[in-house]
Amino acid sequence: MTTSFTRSDLLLPLPPPASLVGPWGWARANLFSSPLQALLTLVGGYVAVMLLWTFVDFTIIRAVWTGADRDACLDDKVGRSVGACWPFVWAKFGQFMYGFYPADERWRVNLTYGVAIALLVPLLIPSVPQKPLNAILFFGAFPILAFNLLYGGSIINPWLSVGGWLAILGGLALVAGYLMSRVEGPPNVVFLQWGGAAIAVGILLLLLVRTGLFAAPALPVIETRQWGGLLVTLVVATTGIVAALPIGVALALGRRSKMPIIRLLSVAVIELVRGVPLITVLFFATYMLPLFLERSPDAMVRVLVGVSIFSGAYMAETIRGGLQAIPKGQFEGAMALGLNYPRMMSLIVMPQALKLVIPGIVNAFIGLFKDTTLVSIVAIFDLLGGIRAGFTDPQWASPVTLYTGFAFAGIIYFAFCYFMSRYSIFVENRLNTGRRR
């Protein structure tokens, strides 16, 4: 009988060595691959844990949560080493959020926030329909409403005057369209009729505002001096970004224009503003603008003008990037269809370009949101300015007040900016679908 020394069945492969798989294997590969790496891991891990522990220990573990005044946060009175003094934040919360906005009227601010969220969230979620309508409501109607609510005064008049100016501008555009219509074929008289009617309606609306007939339903006026805290931060940042879009589009188109004077002016404005720090633009708006005007505008308005010019110049470069990414064929296709310049831009080029630069716009907004802290230098109290002012209150003077204030401000700023940057990344990934492999 012969015996076979050859195996008839295949041996199963051995499992990989224990040192290469599982948590141990992962740690060996990613933490302790060499003595130097092991040292780096240990030192880095120690530093990271210490920092994290300091933060958690201060803000949560050793923190004081309730109290009426500084006694709650003094080591001697409490009998232990005290961390964050949260009662300080609770006591000053209204001031940090609204500044000196009267407490009875704060519902107006909250209502504005509510409307903003109701309009903004659907605008940010890509799958929600009716984007154009949503955008018109947010960028067109919401600012008027916000002005109405935050500043006060007549409820109807702002709508009438904005409507009146829009009607006049639209009417003028229609008349210009009539004048510029082609020689061949009958001139489009309808343009002239509608244009005239619109101008008439506009003038009528403006006259109506003048009569003061609709001054009646009015909210008490809250001067911008009384605004402060997060409210100012959000107002400045939002106004800046909303105003930056039209300014940016105009400057970007101007910079790409074939007309030398227009191009030169646009380049000059963009480069001048981008070459200097925001703080000098704010000083310009605060100290120089009143000299150039007959009447000095409100301090907040001056700052808003400065911020709008500044962010507009940066937005122009962002949008120019989007315009340059549109292939030439799109322009040529539009021209081949016989579209004129405004239609080519508004129907074909701009929708594509703006969509491309949404991440850039969100990044600009993050930058602007952080930059709003600078308004405290020209004596407008934003969130950071309000918290700084809170440090000086003797009722809450304690060794930990300062750190508590910084922790609170830091958490708020970080939360806003981090959320926005995540959103920007999300949009970027969505736009990149075609190019990703």
Place this chain on the structure above:
Amino acid sequence: MAKMTDGTLPARATGAPKVAFFNDPKTRSLIFQGLALALLVFVIFTAVTNAVTNLRNQNIAGGFGFLDQTAGFGISQTPIPWSESMSYGRAFLIGLLNTLLVAIVGIFFATLLGFVVGVARLSPNWVISKIAYWYVEVIRNLPLLFQILFWYLAVLASMPAPRNSHSLFGLFFANQRGITVPRPIFEPGSGYIGIALILGIVAAFVVRSWAYKRQAATGEQFPVAASMVGLILGLPIVAYLVTGMPVSFDYAQQGRFNLTGGMTLIPEFVALTLALVAYTAAFIGEIVRAGIQAVSYGQTEAGRSLGLPEGRILNLIVVPQALRVIIPPLTSQYLNLAKNSSLAVGIGYPDMVSVGGTILNQTGQAIEIIAMWMGCYLTISIVTSIFMNWYNQRIALVER
């Protein structure tokens, strides 16, 4: 009025279509530009008229004459001699020098830290790359002014009083009044060391270009890096020894109540520099990471298959290609840092904006001061751009 049919033939028959003069692109562009120009002239005219009226009402004389007046305020950091009896012009110059100082120091350290952060982000070590990631996230999502105030009010102000300063090796001291470091004292003859340093740098670059040429011609290699370091460091050291050691250091002494001697960096400078460096380094770190990742892995593999050691792959293949991607955005970060140094005004570091703001408040010469600020910042921006563009062109891809 739209009909301009002056001819006898229908437009179609003449070949070129007839259009009204205002539909001619050239005419139209002239009209638009004329309108823009008219608007600009109108705006400038109104602004100037108003400004003249307003200034007259406020009794402020225009022009730069005020720069010669006596300033009468103290400045906490003066690179050039200063006393209160000197002029506004000199005060502004000190502000400009302080801005340049913080910008240059900031750019230097931000570049170093930024490259460390960028490389750490790509480290195979999980802990290191996570730390770098969270560093970037936290720093980039907090306002710069917040960070400056944090360093100034929370970190530096919590340092001990001068009598019990923190000390490092007895050379560096940190307390509420800033950071004290040894002060170099230059005695006669120390100028030779500077000359030796310049000579060393020139010689090092000469040696480098000679070595490259020789390597290209013969294939023989020369220890370039070592000889460059030797020349740049060695010549000044030799000069130092030969001229009889003319540079000494004034070390700070811990007295009973205060430190004496040494050179003290004011806390405003330290806080501003720390914040600017930390902030800008986070952005530079991301730029460096993006630049390194932009070099495809195939380049490294190709280097390996040529038999190059890892160090040379990095040095000769990856870094030169990454730099091409890194330099342009790095330039704008440098410019941002220089511009962000204007936030000094938030903590009272006497930079251009801070000093200028004081002058503005004292004299009310808003137009002149703001024009000087903008002029200085624009000049800084333009000079930095020109230098970085020159460097960028040197390292740019030369295509056939």
